Amino acid sequence: MANKAYQKIYTQLEAITKATVSLRAEGASNDELALVDGRLSQVVKTKGSLVTLQVFEGTEGIPTNAEVRFLGAPPALKVSDELAGRFFNAYGEPIDGGPEVDGETREIGGPSVNPYKRKQPSQIIPTGIAGIDLNNTLVSGQKIPFFADPDQPYNNVMAQVALRADVDKIILGGMGLSNDDYLYFRHEFEAAGALDKIISFVNTTEQPPVERLLIPDMALTAAEYFAADKNEKVLVLLTDMTLYADALSIVSNRMDQIPSKDSMPGSLYSDLAKIYEKAVQLPSGGSITIIAVTTLNDGDITHAIPDNTGYITEGQLFLRNDPDSGKVIIDPFRSLSRLKQLVQGKQTRDDHSQVMNASVRLYSDAQNAKTKLENGFDLSDYDLRCLDYAKDYATELLAIDVNISLDQMLDTAWGLFAKHFSKAETGIKQVFIDKYWKE
């Protein structure tokens, strides 16, 4: 940002909206930063000499004669090992009272990895949660969101997953985080004694929404430094991406763009993909794994934000309150890890995928039985056994408070099969039945 090609100061704004200002200026470059009345802004549109700037802090109180100074460079972050253990705001400025970070200046939102140079993800990230490890195994280099209703404990589950995962760095990108949640993360990280491997970029609800647009790029620029330059395994947590998308729609709306589905900008898919696709397994051994949170409106996944997210990410983890077991579970039907087959049976036991499929299929039979019950029909013996199984399965495996090893999960599942079903009813390949069936 120090490189100031020209330092002309403008003092005549032509238009002001809630998120943008426009003025006549010469030679402004696309994506360049500027200061409008001292507030950080970015060039988003040029038409002839009319330049439109997106003002991150919002435009409240900006007068038409505000001073505008162009900074000659796009947003950037100073990267070095000094980032570790620190808390920053959306602009990459420390908010923990510590000193400025010294390091190389990197533009944020940089280029993508050449797909041909990527490596196939192949390392399991165990979490101890059976709803994840058994049914939706995480793999390093993967990108996956939690789909959760606002009242569900997604931030807790995410913090738990992060702290159990075997990674070199954890980078938190908090967007519209409530102050309480911010302090919760801080406390959890400190309590785990893991602060030195954690870097946080935080925008809280107290701060302007448009600032959030910088958070993912800041977090991922830091992640790329550690993954590509230092060959480290990096886990990036992004919460809450719904609030990020909302900020996108605010800006596009102020720029008079035609909204597509659910008042989201037509470019939502590309905008989200640019973030999530930073997840990568690099040839040098470094990797970036992204776990995000997309909050839903009453479980509606057809809304443009979760819908586009689902098409980009490698699966999704669905949290659900299960009335039978009284616990929050990872929904086995709607959840999916697309990369699971890269490690299942390879880094895990050979019966993994068959056990997973059979247990979910039987759980689905239980749902059918439940429907019959609700409609007032008599249940068959099989239905009753399915219902018993479902309760055990939810409590012993699906609940998020489970913390056991993968082999224990598989053994638990075989135990449940034997307890409730005959061999043929499980439909599992004979070789595995012979090997693992618990008489």
Add this chain to the structure above:
Amino acid sequence: MKTTGIVTGIVSNLVTVEVNGPVSQNELCFIIVGDTRLMAEVIKVNGRNAAVQVFESTRGLRGGDKVEFENRMLEATLGPGLLSSSYDGLQNDLTTMTGVFLKRGEYTKPLDEKKSWTFTPIAKPGDKVIAADWLGEVKEGWLPHKIMVPFSFKGEYVVKSVAPAGDYTVVETIAVLTNAEGEDVNVTMSQKWPVKVAIKNYREKPRPYRIMETGVRVIDTLDPIAEGGTGFIPGPFGCGKTVLQHAIAKQGEADVIVMAACGERANEVVEIFTEFPELIDPHTGRHLMERTTIICNTSNMPVAAREASVYTAMTICEYYRAMGLKCLLLADSTSRWAQALREMSNRMEELPGADAFPVDLSAIISNFYSRAGIVVLNNGQTGSVTFIGTVSPAGGNLKEPVTESTKKAARCFYALEQNRADKKRYPAVNPIDSYSKYLEYPEIREHLEERIAPGWVEMVETAKNLIRKGRDAQEQINILGDDGVPMTYHEMFWKSELIDFVILQQDAFDAIDALCPLERQKYMLELVLSICSRDFSFKDFEECRNYFKEVINILRQMNYSEFHGEAFNNYLAKLNNIVKYGK
């Protein structure tokens, strides 16, 4: 003299350029930013202002930056060496790029100009030739790659000379042709063709008359796709679109496969990069990669190049079709391509159609699908391009513009269903909603009877009917309860479950079950239908359920076993035993 211009407006990757001379629609230009040149394409002209879509990030671009126009459209380079290559949407070779990260403005050559190929002439001096006629041949892997008169040549030419058999690079002259005006033209082994224009140098395009085997039961048995046909696979995320497409790519009965990863996940392409070089083509026993070209413009790569990627892929297929080869084009996903069109249309502030898509979306899609087809070449041989696209409907709702427009254009419809995917019944193709219009073609029906078995189409229809009846029965059971319906309803339901579990479901990750050749499909369908045709008299529905569960279990084990192998035969004996004495 080339037309030049200066940048006057920038919104994301849409740039307005004031020009000083003629420009044409879809003409290429380069925007000069410092020492990099960014490729862009004209998409609209208004007076002296041309709107161009930039194939790269426009960060740092300023008003006043210089633009040079190229007086040509976006072209694909065609010649030996396309197969087993990996390109981006603009046909830059991804493998020869430097660095782990993509560099803006780095363009690489599609073909290796130093590699030599062993050329054998076909044409002789004095031969009269027109565009797309074969001049010679090189072996590309195991495929006979024909060197043709460039498609852009108009009128008749006389062959003046053809290079003798020997090794040549793609840039060396291998023939000299004389045109009607008596001018000599040099021809090399490579040529260029604008990707948005269909290659039409063939004699005729008949209706498809034979099927393309995919090894996927739910396609080949129930709703087969024709060679030269079109199909599409819509489905919400997580329903297995990509797994199904990869299965077709691995097993499809084709000489050449072009996979266009259009705006999808990079890791899915990495899977192809990693697995295909290892996998063996079941039809030829050669490595899959030898017959595959990958066009990869993942979702984080520039959006305009995403639009170009499907056209580049189609052009490569049409090129191989002109050699008399069977080509299969798979595009995942055409919705991303449509979204790329929407983004540009939005930025140009055009009046939007449904869901803010451009109003001509439907026309663009059907125009693209129409480039597929089986053709009779000028020399009487046939070649084909079969096209299967996936569609990612917003919110999983099939009543959205891309699905609806595609439905009008494609002849096979493989609807993936959330409900089936939730139950892990993969491939999650809904057997009732899906269709193949080709089954209505008398020539296809005849071909099926001849190729598979007499009475085959009737058997397929019987199976479909049983599925339909089973669904109805299931609904009745759900409404009236197990005891509220006659036993025949349970029987009907379980017969449809038998077909579902044994024929429809297929384990794409099991080495044996993943690929089911037509012969085996015929065997299994006959076996299953022979069980379904029996009259049972179960005493209660528990007995009916247990019986079918047992039968299903054995038949599934058969699917997992080598065809007619020892395990397979043992299961068969066990099955016969149950079918005979069990009831």
